[in-house]
Amino acid sequence: MYLELNHLSKRYDNVVAIDDVSLSIAQGEFVTFLGPSGSGKSTILRMIAGFTRSDSGYIKLNGELIQEKPPYKRNLGIVFQDYSLFPHMTVQQNVAFGLRMRKVSKEEQARRVADALETVRLSGYEKRLPNQLSGGQRQRVALARAIVIEPLVLLLDEPLGALDRKLREEMQIELRRIHEALGVTTIFVTHDQEEALTMSDRVAILSGGQLHQMGTPYGVYERPATDFVADFLGRANLLQLAVVACEDSLIKAKLPGGSLISVPAIGEVATQDDIQVLVRPEHISFYPPAGDTPCNTVECAVERISYHGSGAYAILNGPGDVQLIAYISARELAEHGEAHQGQRITVYWPISASTILSRRA
Amino acid sequence: MTQSKSSLIKKRIVEAQWTDPMVLFRRLAVAPAVLLTVIFFVLPIMRLAQISFFRNVAGGLMEPAASLENYTAFLGDPYYLTTLGQTLLYGVIVSLLCLLLGFPLSYTMVRIQTRAKPLLLGIILYPLLTNALVLVFAWLVIFGYQGPINKLLLFLVPSAEPLRIIGTPTAIIISMTHAGLPFMVLPLMAAISNIPVSLEDAAASLGASRAAIMTQIVIPLAMPGILGGCLIAFTSVLSGFLFPLYLGSNATNILPLQIYEKVSEAANWPFGAAITFIVLLMTLILIGMGTLGKDLVARLARSSD
Numbered sequence: 001m002y003l004e005l006n007h008l009s010k011r012y013d014n015v016v017a018i019d020d021v022s023l024s025i026a027q028g029e030f031v032t033f034l035g036p037s038g039s040g041k042s043t044i045l046r047m048i049a050g051f052t053r054s055d056s057g058y059i060k061l062n063g064e065l066i067q068e069k070p071p072y073k074r075n076l077g078i079v080f081q082d083y084s085l086f087p088h089m090t091v092q093q094n095v096a097f098g099l100r101m102r103k104v105s106k107e108e109q110a111r112r113v114a115d116a117l118e119t120v121r122l123s124g125y126e127k128r129l130p131n132q133l134s135g136g137q138r139q140r141v142a143l144a145r146a147i148v149i150e151p152l153v154l155l156l157d158e159p160l161g162a163l164d165r166k167l168r169e170e171m172q173i174e175l176r177r178i179h180e181a182l183g184v185t186t187i188f189v190t191h192d193q194e195e196a197l198t199m200s201d202r203v204a205i206l207s208g209g210q211l212h213q214m215g216t217p218y219g220v221y222e223r224p225a226t227d228f229v230a231d232f233l234g235r236a237n238l239l240q241l242a243v244v245a246c247e248d249s250l251i252k253a254k255l256p257g258g259s260l261i262s263v264p265a266i267g268e269v270a271t272q273d274d275i276q277v278l279v280r281p282e283h284i285s286f287y288p289p290a291g292d293t294p295c296n297t298v299e300c301a302v303e304r305i306s307y308h309g310s311g312a313y314a315i316l317n318g319p320g321d322v323q324l325i326a327y328i329s330a331r332e333l334a335e336h337g338e339a340h341q342g343q344r345i346t347v348y349w350p351i352s353a354s355t356i357l358s359r360r361a
Numbered sequence: 362m363t364q365s366k367s368s369l370i371k372k373r374i375v376e377a378q379w380t381d382p383m384v385l386f387r388r389l390a391v392a393p394a395v396l397l398t399v400i401f402f403v404l405p406i407m408r409l410a411q412i413s414f415f416r417n418v419a420g421g422l423m424e425p426a427a428s429l430e431n432y433t434a435f436l437g438d439p440y441y442l443t444t445l446g447q448t449l450l451y452g453v454i455v456s457l458l459c460l461l462l463g464f465p466l467s468y469t470m471v472r473i474q475t476r477a478k479p480l481l482l483g484i485i486l487y488p489l490l491t492n493a494l495v496l497v498f499a500w501l502v503i504f505g506y507q508g509p510i511n512k513l514l515l516f517l518v519p520s521a522e523p524l525r526i527i528g529t530p531t532a533i534i535i536s537m538t539h540a541g542l543p544f545m546v547l548p549l550m551a552a553i554s555n556i557p558v559s560l561e562d563a564a565a566s567l568g569a570s571r572a573a574i575m576t577q578i579v580i581p582l583a584m585p586g587i588l589g590g591c592l593i594a595f596t597s598v599l600s601g602f603l604f605p606l607y608l609g610s611n612a613t614n615i616l617p618l619q620i621y622e623k624v625s626e627a628a629n630w631p632f633g634a635a636i637t638f639i640v641l642l643m644t645l646i647l648i649g650m651g652t653l654g655k656d657l658v659a660r661l662a663r664s665s666d
Contacts, residue, residue: 049562049566050565051562051565070565071562071565071566072565072566072567072568072569072570073568074566075568076566077566078562078563078566080559080562080563082557082559084557084559084560084562084563085563086560086563086564086578086582087582088581088582097564097567097569097577098567098568101567101568101569101573102568145563145567146566146567149567149568
């Protein structure tokens, strides 16, 4: 692989910051490190950049161990959360800085700076100072400064954190466009799960210094490896079930209230085990699935409907104090008419849409 | 937008009425300090200005006059002009030494993470917290024939002659640099702590070595602190006479010493007052140059491509 992290660990005094993290990234990939604050995502980025040393493990980039290389010899482009533009330099000088450090000729500097500014759509701002730019423009300068040196890897440390929502979404698209145009291997750090899912080829989910799962956005969302991942990405119904019967491909299990639920079998699950099962709110519907798709049904009472414009979350009370969240699309909501509090309702979800997260014998 | 906002605030302050209790309180709060400065600083200075045009009469008396003779006597006498040159030279040497010692010190103090920081800061600022006379006596002991420096020298080289340090420019420069260091370190630390570490990280990631980070990022951004520190260190030389008085010799002549001698030994108040104003004028010129320098540095940084 192009970039390999092998068994990286780091302690600060008695706190484990990074706990045996290994992962690898292919050339040209767009990978996101996703996790809450304190999950270690930025620390790993700083290790790759060379600002923080790991206590153990190693980092290999393009077949070369880079552990002992100082940051200024690693040839990585970094965009910091606060942009870190040099306030005493113009846009032109900021972007040219890395080229000047590499002793690139004046003419080539000018040409490449112009190219980079065009890539981030900021031509014409060369003579401005950073404090004469808006937040979004500073962001673009920081990006131009990082890509102009043709880095081996582009590291983005929560670069959109300081922007407002609309600008954020614009920059997300912009970043993807630039990534596709340049093909540069990119690592994007964020705590925003929606941002991670929309932008990345693959997402690495971190918590408490551990790598919980790494996979495609679809994979980590639909087939989370741990309950942390299930809960952190979007909304999740985590059901505690007791297994009553195991068939070849199906497990029958019981909700605390007694309703029987079917779950696709994976791994070794035996009768009498307690299992934790994930069902995403979008898979739960007020209507049975079309055709003869096998599905689970549960009788519920509507607790509350929270309207979101494009749809609504229905908070439902199932048998035995089980609370379910269902995401009802606007269309379904219109067809069904307004559900009111206390209304009895049957909800359905396809058996294939439930995933066993963990099991306890 | 920010400009119009600040001018709006200014306007509001101007418009604020005496009847507003907050405004009244604010004005009353600064009144004692203003009063004190006027009575004990502005008025004496004005009196001194007047005296500098008086005529000296034998026996420590003076005769009211409006004569420039004290100034012409100063400017026409090569002895005093050499003194002026020497004073400037001491000022330049001491400020440069303060800068050379103070910059690495300030940078480390700002960036280091240690619990001993307040203690270190206390040691650096110690000259500010002590009477200069105490410092002078300490240096007299340290530099003396029986002092630790000569003891160490004789221990290492038993055949050596003890060094005569007191009475040499070296003693003056070392003691004044020590006394001037806090004036350099305080503005430098303030300036450096305003430079985010992430700027240094960003420069490093773009291929800048430690040396390049210092020359391209830290020093240019610390320039206001560097200029300010040099200015204050320089003026501390212009105002300090105890160090040259006790640690210098008859050959050391710098202006503050001249003022001291004119007033307390020759009892020539008018001439002492005239030198005082020449020193004051120099200080003002320096401050003006420092302010212009800051603008110039900022403009150069922008235009150099």
